[in-house]
Amino acid sequence: MWSVPSSLLAGMAIYGGLGWLLDRWLGMSAFFPIGVVLGVVLGGYLVYRKFGR
DSSP states (O other), rough: HHHHHHHHHHHHHHHHHHHHHHHHTTTTTTTHHHHHHHHHHHHHHHHHHOOOO
């Protein structure tokens, strides 16, 4: 029951965190939102692969 929201939140946290770190390191502000969106997409893909079939 908790695997779907935890996969989506973990994707957002991991890729959003990596985007935030890249933003801080490069002095930009574009990688955090890209990382969050990428995390949601990849988390949704993992949920689809696990439960979609």
